[in-house]
Amino acid sequence: MRAFQILIDGFAISALYALGATGFTLIFGVSGVLNLSHGAIMVAAAVAAWAAASVLNVGTYAGALIGVAVALLTAFATYFAVVKPIQDSRRIPNEEKEIFVLTGTLLWGIMIQELIAYFFTNNAKTVLPIVEGVVEILGVRTPKNEIFTAIVCCLVIALLWLLVNRTRTGKAVLAASMNPRGVTLLGLELTNIYIVVWAIYGILAGIAGVLLGMFLGVSSYSVGPLTASAFSIVVLGGLGSVSGSLIAAFVVGYLETLTAYLVSPAYRTIPALLLLVFVMYIRPQGLLGRR
């Protein structure tokens, strides 16, 4: 009974982590950007979905779509207002650009967080679930919303796989992550590829944010922990490796759930962080890292 409970709850949370981390790792893989405003973008999506559905009463589906749209816009804003100017700058030496991008996106994330707290308070918001009610699975009373979350996450990740491996645009993205110079030699505009990647990222982060808002709820305080969890999952899986991130997401998700059930909910995140330190020690490139 408890084993099934852990199996079911762990799956939903892991799938959500996987979705959140996939976009994050994709951006790094293709453009070398570690986007520390990741958590802020997810929270913006969830709060926008909440505001649209609960304050403006546009309905659950429209609310969710608005949430994803807001994430997409915020992702573009992050790229055009923060990342691109730093990358294009001639005054910043190339070897320092990474650290500028880190700092820039971190500050950008804090700005978004404070804006959300200012306009919507720092109390948690929860997005009205698209499906309500509960079902019994293997004797475990499971909210339908939890199953919905898991299914959507898996579907979106599958779609992403198809996009990357089966379409021309996707193949260009994949190529850019392997060798950016080679792609430009083939006559593809690297900037266009970046825009595509940021669009994919915005949609992924938006869906993850809205689902998180439905499943657990978010507040402006979630910004830091969400960025940190995506960051540790991606580092654990190997920076830039999508499949590594997927595996790491499930490892972290289940480790947290096991701890919460078997030890104490208060120590939930500790074993996963210890594992991260341990992996860094014996395998600095992460589980499936390339470098």
Next chain:
Amino acid sequence: MNKALSGALRSAFGAAAASVVLAASNAAFAADPIKIGVIAEAQAIAGASIPQAAQLAADEINASGGVDGRKIEIIGYDNHSSSADSVRAFQRAVNEDKVNVVIASYISEVVLALEPWASRLKTPFVTPGAASNEISKSVHADYEKNKYTFHGYLTSAALALSVCDGAKDLLVDKLHMKTAVIMSEDAAWTKPLDVGYEECLPKVGLKVLDHIRFSPDTTDFTPIFNKIEGAKPDVIITGISHVGVQPTVQWKNQQVPIPMFGISSQATNETFGKDTNQAAEGVLYQGVSGPGVAVTPKSVPFAENFKKKFGNYPSYAGYTAYDEVYYIADAVKRAGSTEADRLVDALEKTDWEGTIGRVQFYGKDDPFTHSIKYGKGLITGLMLQWQDGKQSAVWPKDVAKVDIKFPSFIKLSN
């Protein structure tokens, strides 16, 4: 010019000048406002009502002529729920903005950080919403030093008593419940609360089966509810303030069949319904007042005026902050001064019927020195329940408007 004449002229001139100066300084004294610094969590559900309610009280007092002709001026500071920001705000309020009194915060950690500053800067300080027993215990332990701090809200010990008194009538006598699990967040104010719960729940007839304390950072409450369900209690007794929306929504989404009863600070604010998408339905919480509840003749007019001005009903800390501005004004009037020690003396003698009941403070010899007195005829608190998207009083009988009822997923075991 004749010397005598010039001397007379000069002295007349001098007298006139002196009287002008005197009159001016008198006028300045009369117009000198009473400055109240309000340090609060402007971005949190419970804290946002504090500066708003204080301003409302000040506006009302000023509209009726102020205190002996002196206006009340509220100077607000947003502390971002941080102790460090609060301490800086306190220093600035006293040293630069020259406030006479400070009203601050609903978070015990913040108030405990400010208490020594009230002593150092010798500035009377009242909290509208923190609960930790330690606040007034420190005043008792070192009265001369800490006498500047007043606890304008119930201590955790009193809150536990209030919840137990309500639980006896509503849960034990009416619904024949026998067992409970305590679920509280890990914070300064819940330590004495839990001690109080452990002590008073068995006395009213509720056996405590388990006691779960969780980190205020918790986002996924599934394992917690699961553990509670495993213990099969009749009721969950809550002690939550930093969290509120997330456990409530997950309680409903997971259809946990056990009612929640106790302290849930966020539930005291009207926006809680919207923030939880009405998952709050059926939640029972302790309050000092509530919309439409005539605890005293002042309660309902205040709540309605607040709503008219700010668009929603106040949180619990709104009621207390509103009363505080009034009894501070009353104390200034009785003291005839804003001088700190005289104000402290006057505040100690407070006997003010506010929106939450009759406010008096425990004296020097009581272990909870300077905390508001709990008991019949003073402040007892009440139990409210979210019903049909609104907060309704269900206990005690003299203010109760409706009977308790639960959403369909709640399975009462008796």
